[in-house]
Amino acid sequence: MIKIHGLILSPFVRKVMAVAELKSIPYKNVKVFPGTRTAEFLSMSPLGKIPALEDGELRISDSAVICEYLDEKYTDTSIRPASVEARAQSRWFEVYGDSKLTELCIGGIYFERFAKKLLKLGDTDEEKVALTIEKLLPPQQDYLERVLPAEGFLLGDFGLADICVAGPFLSAAHVGYRPDAGRWPKLARFIEQVRKHEAMAELIDDEETLFNSLTK
Ligand SMILES: N[C@@H](CCC(=O)N[C@@H](CS)C(=O)NCC(=O)O)C(=O)O
Structure with a gap:
């Protein structure tokens, strides 16, 4: 295994x-x-x-x-869509989620509010968190609101693009940050839908349990 x-x-x-x-x-x-x-x-x-x-x-x-x-x-279920064009888009969303969204949601929020304390690296930099939430994330969330469909996932079937784009937001949710559903309704719906997907739901539940045990 x-x-x-x-x-x-x-x-x-x-x-x-x-x-x-x-x-x-x-x-x-x-x-x-x-x-x-x-x-x-x-x-x-x-x-x-x-x-x-x-x-x-x-x-x-x-x-x-x-x-x-x-x-x-393991070729039975693909993590990317079928067409060459959609596969290219999937790679973009992977890079985008793993770089910019991770820098903001993880580096700017999750690390500051949780991992920094866990690793004994000092106190939360509240100014950095506020800057991230108020100034740096909104343009990225506006972009996602433009490209996300009203229903379903980014590129048709659930795949790596969805895991990478929703992932940093799911981590930020552990420390109390969620995009405002009034201002970014498609994004808020999308994150929730990824969280509930059968490939994700149990993982996130386990993660929450571990998070709670480490923050007690
Ligand atoms: N590009 C790498 C990034 C992995 C990464 O940054 N992991 C972090 C945890 S989220 C880590 O191990 N940090 C500890 C260190 O750099 O010493 C990947 O996609 O796997």
Whole structure:
């Protein structure tokens, strides 16, 4: 059985687990905290970042690399749409979610309100959080409101694009941030729909349980 190393509280680890769920690939999650630098973990993830994947003799890291590998190896359900054009859009949404949205929702909110304290890196920078919520996120949320459909997922069937775009918002929701449904109705609906998808719902519930146990 494949092993996914990392803590589900990382959106990149959850991304890989959600892909495994979507593709019905049996897996074991080996809990590795961010910042782990053991020789064994570095042999799988030379930069020391979670997630890492073990599949037989193969050891690889980086969520994008892992997801692409799983998609090529387990071909029954694809994480990307069928047409070349839609696949290109799916790759854009993956990069966009993993970079800009992660920088804002994770770096600007989730890290400040939760991970920073957990890792004993100091107090929440309230100014940074306010700037992120009031100035930096709204243009991105306006963009998403323009491109999201009124119903359903980003590119037809649920896939990696949805996991990557909704993911950072689902993490931010743990620490009390949700886009205003009055101003961004399509985005708010979309995030909720991704949360409820069968590939996601249990993962998010587990994540909440872990989050609550760490913040008690
Ligand atoms: N591009 C990587 C990013 C992974 C990443 O940044 N992981 C963070 C946790 S969310 C981490 O392990 N940070 C600890 C560190 O850099 O030491 C991916 O997609 O897997």
